[in-house]
Amino acid sequence: MNLEGFMKRKMLFSFSARGSALMAAFLLPVFLAVPAVSTRAQTRKHITVEGITEHLGGQMPMDATFKDSQGNTVTLGQIVKKPTVLAFFYCRCAGICPRLLSGIADVVNRMPLAPGKDYQIVTISFDPTDTPKMAADKKANYLNLVQKKMPAKDWLFLTGDEANIRKATDAAGFSYQKAGKMYVHPTTLIVLSPKGKITQYLYGVSYVPSALQLAITDAAQGKVGGKIINTLLPCFSTQAKGTKIVTYVMAGTGIAVLLMAAAFISWLVFTDPKRKTGHNEQMRS
C-alpha cells in the first residue's frame, strides 16, 4: 500500500490549446503578478511519501535504543518480550496522531485481552526533537483514556535520535517526511511477536477489537498474519503557505470588491439628479 498515487498526483486539469488562448486574454494581469508566488511554491512541490511498505515476517532491530518517558535508555530488545502493538507518532502532531492514540486506548478498552499480561503497547515518536518530558505528558493523557486496569509500564512512549528512529521505521516499512515544521505520515498499528518479528499491520485510527485480538494471539505464537486490505489514512498539514497566499488574495479582492460597491452606490446616491431637483428628470416629458 503506498501513498504515491495520492501525494505525487500528476497534473490536475487537462488543458487544451483553445483553452489556453482564451485564458491568456483573461489572465494577463495574473501572469504579471504571480511569478513571485510561484518561486516560493517550487521549494515544496515534491513531498513524496511511500506510506507503508509491509515487511510481514521481517525483524525489528532489537538493538535500536530509545529513551522511555522517564528518560531511561532502553533497547527494543529489552522491551519486546511479549506480543507488542507498535505505532509511530510524533508529539506535536495536531492531525491524526491524537486520533491514533485515542484509537489505541479505545481498542484496549474493548478487547477482552488483559493489557500487560497478554500484550503491551509501544508508541515511538519519529520526531527526533521530541523529548521524554513531552512523551510523559502524552502518556499521562492517553493512559487516562484506558478504563481497564493497565500497568503504566505496559504502554511505553519512546523518543530517540534520528539514526535509531530511522532504523526502526525502515525495518517496519513506515515512511514519513518532514513538510515545513510538521510531518507527512501514515498511521498504522504494527503487531510484533515476543521476538520482535513483524506479524501484522492494521491501518487507520479505529480498530476492530477482534481483528487486533487475533493479530495478538497469532503474534504470541510467532505466526505471521495475512495481508489485510484497508484504507491508509495519511496525515499532512493543510496550513501550507499556499493557503496563506489564498487568504491574502481573497481578503484583498474582497476589500476591493466592497470598495467598488461602496463607490458605485455612493455615485448612485450622491449624484442622483432627484436629490437636487426633487423630481426625476430622466422621464420622457
Add this chain to the structure above:
Amino acid sequence: MTNLEAKGPAQAGTSYLTAKGRYPGILGWLTSTDHKRIGLLYLIATTFFFLVGMTLGFIMRTQMLSPHGALFKNAEYYNALFTLHGVIMIFLFVIPVVPGSLGNFFLPIMIGAEDVAFPRLNLLSWYLYIVGSVIALASLFGTGLPDTGWTFYAPYSLQTHADVPMAVLGVFIVGFSSIITGVNFITTIHRMRAPGMKWMKMPLFPWAIYATSWVQVLATPVLGITMLLIFAERIFHVGIFNPAMGGDPLLYQHLFWMYSHPAVYIMILPAMGIISEVIPTFARRTIFGYTAIVWSTIAIAALGSLVWAHHMFTTGISDFSATVFSLLTMLVAVPSAIKVFNWTATLYKGSIALEPPMLFALSFIFLFSIGGLTGLMLGTLSLNVVLHNTYFVVGHFHYVIFGGTVFALFSALHYWFPKMFGKMYNKAAAYIAWALMFVGFNLFYFTFLILGVMGMPRRYAFYLPKFQTPQVIATVGAWILVAGLLIMFGNLIVALFRGEKAEMNPWGGITPEWQVPSPPPTENFLEPYVVPEDPYDFEGAFAQ
C-alpha cells in the same frame, strides 16, 4: 431616450413585437436593445436549457426504476447525466432565468421607465451568457463524459479528464453577465423610477430584483477569484487546492460555496418578488406588511451570503465554525418565514380568485415551506450527519428551487403571458397542467425525502433492492410531473400563435405593467405613469 429618438415618431405606440428596428427579421431581435426583446431572448434560451435539463432528469429517473439500472448498466452514463443536469439547471437555467427574462421585461415597466439604464450593456450580457454557456458545456466533455458533479469538488476534479478550468471559466462568463445585469438593474432602479415613485412606493418585484442584483454584484467575483486560483495552480504550480502540492481541497469547497450559496438566493429572491405581485392581485387586497417584506428581502440577501459552510458540516471543519454556520442558517429562516406569513396574511379576508397564476403561487407557498423546513433540518448539525449526501438533500433542494423558484416562474409566466404577448392561453389546459405538476412533484420529491431518511445515497446509478418501491413511486411522480410540464409549455406555445387576444388588464392588476397596452409598445408608456399613493391599494383603484 436616444434609443427612442432613433426609432422615429412614426412608430410610436407600435407593439415591441412588431416594431421595426434597424434590421429586419431575426437580426432585428438579435441586435435589439429593447429590454423586452432581450427579456424574450433570455426566456427562449433559458427555456431551451430547462427542456434539456428536464430530459436529462427524466432519463435519470427512468434508469432508477430497477436496482440494477433500467436503461443502462454503465454508471459513467449516470455520472454524466447528473453532472449535466446540475450544471445546466443551476448555472444556465435557474440563476439567469427570472432576472434575465422577467426582470428584463418587467423591471423597467414596473418602475415607470422606458428601458433599463444601459440598454446596450443589457444586450451584451445576453451574449456573454450564451458564450459562457457554450464554453461551460463544451469543456465538460473533455475527452470523455462529464463526471465531476455540478460542484467540481477537488481533489477529484483535479484528476478527471474534463477541462475543469475551462468549465469554471464558462461559468464565470455566465456569472460576469449576471454582474453586468446586476449593475444595470441597480442603476435603473436608482435613477429611472417614475417621478414620485419613492423607494417605499415601488412594487415588490423590483425590490426583489434590486436585492438580487446586489447579491449578483457582490458574490459573483468570488467565482472569478476561484477561477484565477485554479489557473494559478495549473500554470504556476502553486499548491492551492491540490494536496500533492501542499494545497487544501477543502479550500475549494469554501470558495465554491461562497459563490454558490448566495447563488441560491439569486434564484429564490426574485421568485419571492413574483409571489408578492401575484398574491395581492388575486386576493384583491393590499399586500400585508409591505415594509416587512422589503426588509426581509434585504435581510435574506445579507444573511444568505454568510451561510456557505453549511454545505460542509461533515467535511471536518471545526465544531466552532460549524456551530456558527448552523446558527446563521437558522437565522435566514426568520426573514423567509416573515414573507410566508405576510403572503398568508394577505389572503385573509381577501376575495380569492383561483386563476392559474394564483394556483402556482399558492403551490409556491406550500412547496417552499416544505423546502425551507427541511432546510432547517439539514442545518441542524446532528441531523446533518445522518442526512447529508442522501436523497433527503436532493429532495430538500428541489422543493426549494423547483417547488419554489420554478413554480414561481410558472406563476409569473401565466400571470404576465397576456401582457407579454397580448394573447390568452387556454385556462382549462393550464389547470390540468398545474394539477399534474403539483401531484407529480410531491409524489416525486416527497418520496425523495423519505428515501433520504431510509438512507438512499445520492448520485448512485444502482441501489439496494429494498429501495425499489419508493424509487418506482418517485419515478412515476417524475413522469406525471413531466407530463404536466409538457402540457403547460404546449399550451403556452399554442397560445402564442393561436391564443385569443388578451385584454390590457385581464386579472385586474394595479401595478404599472397593467396600465400599458398588451403587448407593450416599444417605449412602454404612451403617457407618463402616475404613481399611486400605495402600489397595492385595490380599494383606491376601484373607487376611481
